[in-house]
Amino acid sequence: MVAKAEYFSVKDRRAAKQRSRDADERRLASGQVSPRQLKVENGLFSVLDPSKARILLRRVAISLA
Numbered sequence: 001m002v003a004k005a006e007y008f009s010v011k012d013r014r015a016a017k018q019r020s021r022d023a024d025e026r027r028l029a030s031g032q033v034s035p036r037q038l039k040v041e042n043g044l045f046s047v048l049d050p051s052k053a054r055i056l057l058r059r060v061a062i063s064l065a
Contacts (some may be wrong), residue, residue, distance in 0.1 A: 024042070027033045033041070042045065 024033075024038055028035065028038060
């Protein structure tokens with residue numbers, strides 16, 4: 001049995017992002033969330049759990065000049 005190939009639709013992604021932006025605007029306007037909280041929620045690392053983070057490799061730079 002051959003699995004159905006998944007695809008990425010730019011049109012669908014744009015629409016989803018716009019819905020998210022619209023929802024964020026409504027939440028800001030209604031006072032449900034502060035601009036600061038919204039920035040934290042939408043930040044690059046917002047989906048990561050910092051309690052599960054760990055350093056795997058530490059690099060040390062040494063300059064002899």
